[in-house]
Amino acid sequence: MAVDLRARLGHVELPNPITTASGCAGAGxxxxxxxxxxxxxxxxxxxVTLAPRAGRPTPRIAETASGMxxxxxxxxxxxxxxxxxxxxWLLSRGARAVVSIAGGTVAEYTELAARLSDAAGVTxxxxxxxxxxxxxxxxxxxxxxxxxxxxxxxxxxxxxxDIPVFAKLSPDVTDIVEIASACASAGADGLxxxxxxxxxxxxxxxxxxxxAGLTGGLSGPAIRPIAVRCIWQVRExxxxxPIIGTGGVATGRDALELILAGASMVGVGTITFHxxxxxxxxxxxxxxxxxxxxxxxxxxxxxxxxxxxxxxxRAPSTSARARRTx
Amino acid sequence: MTVAETQAGPVQIRGTVLTVRRLDAYYAMTxxxxxxxxxxxxxxxxxxxxxxxxxxxxxxRAFSIHDVRSEHGGTVEFVFEVHGAGTQWLAERRARDVxxxxxxxxxxxxxxxxxxxxxxxxxxxxxxxxxxxxxRLRARGSSIDFLLGGATGExxxxxxxxxxxxxxxxxxxxxxxxxxxxxxxDVLDQVVHEARTEVxxxxxxxxxxxxxxxxxxxxDIPVQAAVEExxxxxxxxxMACVLPVVGSDGVTRMxxxxxxxxxxxxxxxxxxxxGTIPFDAxxxxxxxxxxxxxxxxxxxxxxxxxQSRGG
Numbered sequence: 037m038a039v040d041l042r043a044r045l046g047h048v049e050l051p052n053p054i055t056t057a058s059g060c061a062g063a064g065x066x067x068x069x070x071x072x073x074x075x076x077x078x079x080x081x082x083x084v085t086l087a088p089r090a091g092r093p094t095p096r097i098a099e100t101a102s103g104m105x106x107x108x109x110x111x112x113x114x115x116x117x118x119x120x121x122x123x124x125w126l127l128s129r130g131a132r133a134v135v136s137i138a139g140g141t142v143a144e145y146t147e148l149a150a151r152l153s154d155a156a157g158v159t160x161x162x163x164x165x166x167x168x169x170x171x172x173x174x175x176x177x178x179x180x181x182x183x184x185x186x187x188x189x190x191x192x193x194x195x196x197x198d199i200p201v202f203a204k205l206s207p208d209v210t211d212i213v214e215i216a217s218a219c220a221s222a223g224a225d226g227l228x229x230x231x232x233x234x235x236x237x238x239x240x241x242x243x244x245x246x247x248a249g250l251t252g253g254l255s256g257p258a259i260r261p262i263a264v265r266c267i268w269q270v271r272e273x274x275x276x277x278p279i280i281g282t283g284g285v286a287t288g289r290d291a292l293e294l295i296l297a298g299a300s301m302v303g304v305g306t307i308t309f310h311x312x313x314x315x316x317x318x319x320x321x322x323x324x325x326x327x328x329x330x331x332x333x334x335x336x337x338x339x340x341x342x343x344x345x346x347x348x349x350r351a352p353s354t355s356a357r358a359r360r361t362x
Numbered sequence: 363m364t365v366a367e368t369q370a371g372p373v374q375i376r377g378t379v380l381t382v383r384r385l386d387a388y389y390a391m392t393x394x395x396x397x398x399x400x401x402x403x404x405x406x407x408x409x410x411x412x413x414x415x416x417x418x419x420x421x422x423r424a425f426s427i428h429d430v431r432s433e434h435g436g437t438v439e440f441v442f443e444v445h446g447a448g449t450q451w452l453a454e455r456r457a458r459d460v461x462x463x464x465x466x467x468x469x470x471x472x473x474x475x476x477x478x479x480x481x482x483x484x485x486x487x488x489x490x491x492x493x494x495x496x497x498r499l500r501a502r503g504s505s506i507d508f509l510l511g512g513a514t515g516e517x518x519x520x521x522x523x524x525x526x527x528x529x530x531x532x533x534x535x536x537x538x539x540x541x542x543x544x545x546x547x548d549v550l551d552q553v554v555h556e557a558r559t560e561v562x563x564x565x566x567x568x569x570x571x572x573x574x575x576x577x578x579x580x581x582d583i584p585v586q587a588a589v590e591e592x593x594x595x596x597x598x599x600x601m602a603c604v605l606p607v608v609g610s611d612g613v614t615r616m617x618x619x620x621x622x623x624x625x626x627x628x629x630x631x632x633x634x635x636x637g638t639i640p641f642d643a644x645x646x647x648x649x650x651x652x653x654x655x656x657x658x659x660x661x662x663x664x665x666x667x668x669q670s671r672g673g
Contacts, residue, residue, distance in 0.1 A: 060599060060600070061599055062598065062599045066597045066598040066599045066621070067597075067599065069371045069372055069597070070372075070373075070374045070464070070597075082599075087645070087649075088644055088645035088649065089645045090615075090616045090639045090643045090644060090645035090646040090647075090649070091601060091604070091616060091639065091645070092639070093637050093638050093639050094591070094592075094602070094603075094604060094605070094636070094637050095592060095602075095637075096601065096602045096604070097421070097592065097594045097600065097602040099419060099420065099421050099594075101418050102418040102420070103420065104420060104421060104594065106594075106600070106602070108600070108601040108602065111601045111604065111616055111645065112645075113644075113645070114645070248637065256420050257418075257420075306420060307420065308595065308599065309420060309421055309422060309594045309595040309599075309600055310411050310417065310420045310421070310422060311374075311411060311462060312374055312464060312595070312597055313374055
């Protein structure tokens with residue numbers, strides 16, 4: 037008894053809700069050695085920038101308890117190389133491409149949206165708002181409702197009408213609902229959350245910060261409760277806005293947790309560094325978790341935790357829990 | 363060139379532990395991993411998930427492959443030192459435990475087309491991949507000289523094998539407990555002359571690789587150096603293990619040690635610029651494609667993107 041796993045990204049229907057998380061899968065090519073990228077709902081690419089970027093100096097990573105910090109500085113070859121090489125490759129493999137874009141100004145985001153709209157085959161655009169706004173003293177777009185809305189409005193205005201635009205939000209804000217609402221009002225077709233949290237590690241042997249960039253983005257299972265909280269709050273306030281949930285998902289059970297909080301799609305990120313085929317494993321586990329609870333359609337459990345009567349009579353069997361190993 | 367570009371890619375498998383044993387200051391673990399053993403070429407590495415199913419240590423641990431054997435359908439051995447929670451966990455594994463293993467990863471050591479006098483330089487357990495390399499070189503008629511070092515005698519990996527199998531084997535220790543007192547770079551010049559070295563293969567800490575490259579350049583000897591950079595994924599997605607490498611087009615790129623390396627031609631690595639983004643690196647702040655600079659009178663073609671990768 038197969039579970040109906042179809043998920044919606046705005047008006048676009050995807051075969052299942054599992055995606056890669058931006059920055060943890062490149063443009064899919066490396067992971068394709070270990071899994072079939074056409075089997076997951078979509079490949080969310082590493083953020084693409086207008087110009088090539090060399091990124092930040094090394095060390096760029098630090099392992100932390102159930103997580104890691106990264107400070108890679110969006111190293112990448114830029115939009116020209118992406119359109120020439122990465123996007124055609126993804127499409128040739130039958131993958132659905134959700135392209136993450138990052139800019140330093142509203143104009144850069146707009147140009148990226150234009151370039152992607154002119155190319156065929158982009159399933160959706162995810163706007164990485166966790167970037168410093170060079171026109172506002174390097175303040176991160178995602179920390180301001182006004183700046184976030186300005187980017188989303190411009191991107192939505194320029195992107196082809198049939199390409200959904202999702203805003204990727206940072207949890208490093210006082211009130212994520214305020215930012216989410218601003219993005220939704222500015223025309224976002226959906227929201228993606230959460231991005232990494234800013235963290236820092238000091239090497240107690242050298243007595244200096246471990247990362248060359250001093251601070252880095254914290255990701256991994258350590259941040260999952262924060263993702264669940266953010267998704268919950270936004271779903272509560274904006275029940276009609278679709279959410280791609282990301283943040284520390286390592287198993288099918290974790291994916292289900294984000295779905296119950298209100299995510300209709302789930303991005304798999306840092307755990308890929310532990311298990312390169314994690315996306316397909318989690319997809320399989322999610323289907324098992326749903327089947328073991330007697331769920332026939334994924335859509336039936338999206339945001340179900342908000343319904344007070346949800347849990348009654350639906351306790352999962354212990355064997356279903358025990359199965360979840362990698 | 364070699365057959366590097368035609369080989370099959372890496373695989374992710376469940377590998378059963380055959381043995382874990384102490385080797386002086388280090389551990390050697392042998393896994394039953396036929397698919398990896400079949401694809402292996404010297405210089406490549408494996409990534410291992412550590413800590414079990416509910417691990418709090420998420421980053422894959424990368425280890426260069428010491429040797430592969432045909433028993434049990436194909437085994438893979440790697441050498442490691444305990445210096446953290448992940449390697450401690452690995453050292454506590456026992457026969458029949460099952461590990462999540464990905465490999466073989468990375469660009470292997472290229473082999474010379476014709477027989478050559480090869481010097482294999484290594485320090486500490488970084489020397490591990492040199493022995494399977496020596497086997498392949500010997501099979502193609504090359505002669506092998508070893509130059510191995512370590513802080514102490516028990517930290518020189520493979521001294522006995524080197525003495526038994528090499529045309530010559532020079533050992534250095536910093537405390538003088540084995541071989542010559544000093545480091546491999548102290549005696550490199552002399553060894554290169556005595557062995558009439560034509561090709562150098564080097565493994566070890568970055569300062570050693572830098573000095574080996576500098577000396578070999580002076581004598582115009584090609585160096586293939588396997589770098590050690592901290593990795594998080596080992597498969598090319600996390601961009602943690604980058605270092606500045608000059609491509610055949612003369613452009614410096616922040617190249618990934620895991621897929622563009624770990625073996626690089628020594629003179630292509632900008633050793634002194636490690637840990638920085640050189641101002642002229644592809645995509646550095648202020649960087650411009652050649653097509654735009656060409657206005658000033660160059661013949662650049664404005665090529666974007668990185669070279670296609672081997673392995």
